[in-house]
Amino acid sequence: MICENLSVSSDGILLFGGANTVDMIKKYGSPLYLMDERRLRHNCRVYVDSMKKYFGDDALPLYASKANSFKQIYRIVASEGMGTDVVSSGELYTAKSAGFPLEKAYFHSNNKTDADIEYAIDCGIGYFVADNEEEICAIDHFAVKKGITQKILIRLTPGIDPHTYEAVATGKVDSKFGSAIVTGEAERVTKIALSKKNIELCGFHCHVGSQVFDSDVYLAAAEIMLSFVADMKKNYGFETKQLNLGGGYGVRYTEKDPVIDIAENIKLVAETLKKLCEKLDIDLPAIRMEPGRSIVADAGLTLYTAGSVKRIPEYKNYVSVDGGMPDNPRYALYQSSYTVLLANKMNEKSDFLCSVVGRCCESGDILQENVYLPSSVTRGDIVAVLTTGAYNYSMASNYNRIPRLPTIMVNGNEDYVAVRRESFEDITRNDM
Numbered sequence: 001m002i003c004e005n006l007s008v009s010s011d012g013i014l015l016f017g018g019a020n021t022v023d024m025i026k027k028y029g030s031p032l033y034l035m036d037e038r039r040l041r042h043n044c045r046v047y048v049d050s051m052k053k054y055f056g057d058d059a060l061p062l063y064a065s066k067a068n069s070f071k072q073i074y075r076i077v078a079s080e081g082m083g084t085d086v087v088s089s090g091e092l093y094t095a096k097s098a099g100f101p102l103e104k105a106y107f108h109s110n111n112k113t114d115a116d117i118e119y120a121i122d123c124g125i126g127y128f129v130a131d132n133e134e135e136i137c138a139i140d141h142f143a144v145k146k147g148i149t150q151k152i153l154i155r156l157t158p159g160i161d162p163h164t165y166e167a168v169a170t171g172k173v174d175s176k177f178g179s180a181i182v183t184g185e186a187e188r189v190t191k192i193a194l195s196k197k198n199i200e201l202c203g204f205h206c207h208v209g210s211q212v213f214d215s216d217v218y219l220a221a222a223e224i225m226l227s228f229v230a231d232m233k234k235n236y237g238f239e240t241k242q243l244n245l246g247g248g249y250g251v252r253y254t255e256k257d258p259v260i261d262i263a264e265n266i267k268l269v270a271e272t273l274k275k276l277c278e279k280l281d282i283d284l285p286a287i288r289m290e291p292g293r294s295i296v297a298d299a300g301l302t303l304y305t306a307g308s309v310k311r312i313p314e315y316k317n318y319v320s321v322d323g324g325m326p327d328n329p330r331y332a333l334y335q336s337s338y339t340v341l342l343a344n345k346m347n348e349k350s351d352f353l354c355s356v357v358g359r360c361c362e363s364g365d366i367l368q369e370n371v372y373l374p375s376s377v378t379r380g381d382i383v384a385v386l387t388t389g390a391y392n393y394s395m396a397s398n399y400n401r402i403p404r405l406p407t408i409m410v411n412g413n414e415d416y417v418a419v420r421r422e423s424f425e426d427i428t429r430n431d432m
């Protein structure tokens with residue numbers, strides 16, 4: 001199986017984090033997101049432990065919470081000692097409501113509104129990651145107004161193509177994110193930040209993309225960032241305290257995706273950075289990384305109940321489920337691969353080629369094409385889509401007025417509701 005927290009019971013039921021998936025549907029209804037708390041904590045510990053080990057005690061991984069944002073997840077990552085990234089006031093509000101230590105929170109996004117900036121300062125956000133000049137000025141304006149000094153990092157684009165999907169590549173010069181190093185914009189913006197009395201520039205950030213498997217990409221980005229750090233020291237005497245290398249490590253959606261040893265990768269990046277620092281005659285800044293997907297993706301899966309099974313001889317077969325693009329828009333957005341299993345028939349041979357589709361009035365409402373399921377698949381069977389812990393719930397909608405799914409957390413022998421199922425009252429709450 002693609003993740004070690006998956007197994008099969010003797011009677012052919014898919015187990016996730018030890019929990020019986022069919023029992024979960026009986027207990028909590030269908031469809032639902034399942035999360036494995038032990039796997040989630042394990043993924044956090046890989047980052048916390050290896051960053052401290054290889055970069056030193058001042059290193060800190062930040063959970064990029066846009067991957068999956070709800071109160072309990074902030075509590076869990078906080079208890080594992082991680083910081084967090086937020087990209088909107090809504091995520092910040094959720095973190096704050098969960099009691100997250102906001103001095104360890106970083107506010108991202110390429111366009112923070114004035115309301116975002118003011119709200120985040122009022123909440124006591126640790127850092128803004130400023131995207132450009134306008135934002136630095138806006139943050140300074142509110143810092144002056146409130147009589148505080150606000151810590152920031154500046155987001156830079158190192159000019160790297162991470163060999164991933166175009167839609168998730170963010171580190172190239174022509175990206176909508178950040179200020180480019182090669183055009184001179186990064187240096188110009190740094191000077192502006194240094195001139196603001198109510199801003200404390202702590203360092204720089206880059207994020208090259210998502211679902212990245214190639215460690216060379218990180219090494220290349222780190223090298224470009226560090227030579228910029230050295231230039232800023234040389235030109236302005238500026239000591240970079242923090243260097244944030246972003247997120248992006250890939251996860252296994254299917255057997256075809258490689259396994260990444262994250263600890264080994266972090267070790268490699270650390271060795272390279274330390275050598276470069278010596279060469280450039282600078283101190284190693286405190287390192288931040290911002291994993292999102294690789295913290296939550298394989299800690300989650302989605303369970304559905306099969307409905308119509310449509311066989312169109314010589315053309316195509318369809319298996320429809322009781323969810324779809326409202327709970328997982330990623331296939332519709334960028335044809336993401338997923339592994340789909342029939343959770344209650346794991347001992348049967350899978351030789352029935354089909355498309356697994358959602359229930360919405362939209363032909364693009366597809367979860368996955370070219371899937372093999374057991375040919376006995378029928379109404380009432382339980383369909384599992386694996387590795388849905390990232391960018392599913394956080395991207396979910398109410399299209400067709402379908403209520404959002406609950407998130408059920410399993411933790412060894414226990415299971416509990418972390419996000420309850422939306423009701424029809426929830427959906428109509430704001431209708432006048």
Ligand SMILES: *Cc1c(COP(=O)(O)O)cnc(C)c1O
Binds near residue numbers: 246247249293294
């Ligand atoms: C999305 C994002 C991340 C997380 O990326 P993953 O691929 O989920 O690890 C980290 N940093 C920034 C700035 C992001 O936009």
